Amino acid sequence: MTLTQVLDIVRTDIAQSLVLFSPELALVVTILLILFVRLFQREGTYLARHLALLGTVISLGLAAYLFNRTSLSAETPEIFGGMLVVDGFTHFFRMLLAAFGVFMVWLCAITAVPSARDASDFFPLLLGATLGMMLMTSSIHLLMIFMAVEMASLPSYGLAGFLKEDRRAGEASLKYVVFGAGASGIMLYGMSLLAGRFGTAHLPTLARELAGAVQSTGGFVLDPIVVAGVLLILVGIGFKIAAVPFHFWCPDVFQGASAEVAGFLSVASKAAALALLARFSLTLAYPLFAADSTAITGALGLTLGLLAAVTATYGNLAAYAQTNLKRLLAFSTIAHAGYMMMPIAAAIGAQSESLYRPAVDAVLFYLAVYLFMNLGAFGVVALIRNAIGSEDLRDYVGLIHRNAPLTVAMAVFMLSLTGIPPLAGFVAKFRIFAVLYDTGFLWLLVIGLINTVFSLFYYVKVLRVMIVDQPEVERPGWQLAPLAMAFNAVLVLANLAPLAPGVWPALQAVTQSAVSWLHLPY
């Protein structure tokens, strides 16, 4: 092969790849544009925010366009020579993250965090983290996974400490950095073990090698290097998900960071990490389904299932004692991560072709719903903080008399997070429970249901304080700005919508097609 031929291949590959990569490119361009514009910008304008909004909207549009245009194509969806993969799964998460970005910028516009002075620092970090998260959902190369995780993490560290005058924020940021660095190191070590053992870092190839090795030994011989490698990588991902016992950073970081950033970490970061977990564990396990080595997939499924059960239970129990709303929601976030890991565990543990797709489908569905309910909750916390200057539950007493629409919105988000019909959270949970029943993970189903009851205590506690408890002194009410009102209205409607005719099937059609086109090593 001559050099020109190689160059030709590279050129066509890159040309194709760049098209499929355009949502990410849109974010890159936006970041550069914001940084460039600030050179000429006088202080105190919101140009950066407008640009960020534009960038996320364009990115969302491109992601949706690509999702619609590219159907099940015969050619491999791997791009950039097998670094990334653009399959239905990637498309879905890019749309989810871009849509979340749009809502995030909207929320920032309402709550005026960051201030105009800081906007051109804040938004590049936000978009940079989003970019990293998009890459996390599409990486299929161990090295790329590591880079993506770092790319998502580093701006997040900055965002966590963004309230510069607040000592807690600094502490939160530092804690995040230290834990994050540790987790990254552990993950990288795990990757080096796997790559060294199989001589490749390309995940599908690696998975095939693993299945081949298992088959050639005529069953499963416990290879400590492989086990250690997989477990160490799971530790790194578990840190991003804030799965127990790798969750210690989460409550402190959420409490220290502003509610907006906490919401971002709670939704986007979690979604990306769960996507990574699903992709990593499914890719690794899939050839083993065919190789019929139930011992390994069963063990992996059990490990993830135990992790999920502990995470959900711990999050729900610890949340009850919290009085700081962001801290409470941090534990709630941990608990929800647990719920979402359950179907992934079931998908791998069920060891069945026909069952893993609905399971992953349920996770995607849950994440789409989770975006609306959780962002809504953090948004309300931010709006209340702006009005009363507190995020302490004790100061929430009697909020129904001070701002009824916001309180009702909060009630909807809290009950949706609990999973009470007819709200979206119920539908999402129903799908997860259905998967758990169908795959025969009854013990996990029971734990999930018990957790639903546990979670009622603290979600309703918030409502009780806001609505039922009588304030000792009457405090003045306040009005929401129209834009804030619209923001809450959209999110409340989104939480009410799934049981309206046609909404649930439509959303499920999207998640289903995303899952049906999941790139797995055959």
Place this chain on the structure above:
Amino acid sequence: MNDTLLLSLIAFLPVGVAVLLSVVPGSKRELIKTISFAATVVVFVLTLFLVKMYFDLRNPDGSWPTLAERAAAAKQALRSGRPADPKDLVVRYPWIRPFEVEYYLGVDGISLPLIVLTSFISMLAMLASWNIDKYVRGYCMLFLLLETGMLGTFLALDFFLFYVFWELMLLPMYFLIGVWGAPSRVEVDGRVRGGPYAAIKFFIYTLVGSVLILIALLAFYFHPAEPGGNPAYTFDLMRLHEIGQSGTAYSLTFQIVMFLLLYVGFAIKVPLFPFHTWLPDAHVEAPTPISMILAGILLKMGGYGFARIAYPICPEAAQYLAWFLVAIGVINILYGALAAMAQTDFKKLVAYSSISHMGYVMLGFAVWSLAGDPNKWSMAFNGAMFQMIAHGISSPAMFFAVGVIYDRVHHRDLNRMGGLANIMPFYAGLSTIIFFAGMGLPGLCGFIGEVFTVLGSWQFSRTVAVLAASGVILTAGYILWTLQRVFLGTPSPNILGEGHGEGHDLKRFLPDLSIREWVIAVPMVVMAVVLGVYPDLVFRFMEPSVTDLILDLTKAVAGVR
């Protein structure tokens, strides 16, 4: 009228009005109450129209086409794309296709009386809400949302839809008890009691029950419809009845596990011993109209769940567990009556009397003896269904009577009352009828249900029948004693609070019934009498459906043996 429109209006008109209320300024209290009351009246009229339509549904020979037949025909119509029969009182539309969930409502003789009861009691309870003056708009919106939940539960024939409506009632009830109930207080023994406490207790108990129902719902959905076949993939209750009664699809173990899951879920609502402890708290702390709803309708949800879901889908388990269920029913009757006797709080007494009376419902369902004549069981089952209606009339009336006196003296201590018959003669007269109706005096509604269940249980076990009948004596004991303490004798010196009784013109402080109170009390009293002397008014609709169900279940279980 088209049945789709009618049934949907009955279910969703209240919530529609609630949404409408959100744009009415909160300061216009009278207007808000009037709109809400008008909505409940319209719903009541619609349910009466529903009765007429159900009546028109009869075959030429006077029998009714069964719900299963009508549901199957509607399914056929849906499949073939033909327009559905607009008069068959079954509404089926695909709703959530990936899970085969349908928007599926229907009415038969089991649900119809309960639907009418719901709209009737809701209307009276809304009228009884007139003296609520705290956050009126929120109250009315939640009240109407609750009404939608209740009516939807009785109308739904899709298990998933049923579950959604079932859960929909939780939230309004939580706030109605929590916000409008008694304020939080610390008791002498240091325990925190009050509306918020009772409300969360109610919420958690019911959610635990719902979660168990959810497991059963998933289990039925994924269980094969025939041995070794594909999963059933259906939430259609009629189809699930068919599968459960086929005798081959579900093993006995599966049925028992499912029945027990459903049992706990419904028993919490009924409530059956030992899951009853939320009820006295909820009743005592709730405002009067909410107590009326709670006792009149919410408790019937559990009974309806047994009749519509647990029994028809798991007949073998129900038969297998008959002794256990009978025992629970009898314990409820006796324990509730004894507990009621021990109360000095007027409202708590009525609450425990509800537990006792609901025991008859469980007893009537449970006395299924294969050896005996199914007609006897049918009699007991009919008695139990009638008892639900009768209790749905008498217990809201009793709670209303308690509310009337509470509004005047601001306490519920039975030891600090007395002599009211002289001061408020009309109130005393109406209350006596109401309490006698609860007691089961012949000629009043309570009698019919109790006597039928006890007679039906005779062939199951004479001991059980004797024990259940002795419950009537206990009931008479506490009711008569209560009437004596409240209405007879001379007024307690502390009736208006410590040391305020004497030297007052009590007639001035304790006026007799107001016009509004008359309007609320009289319909319930009239219904108590009418159902007592002419029970056929309800049986006419109920009996054919119940008997069909009994025959189906007996056949299903007999076929297996």
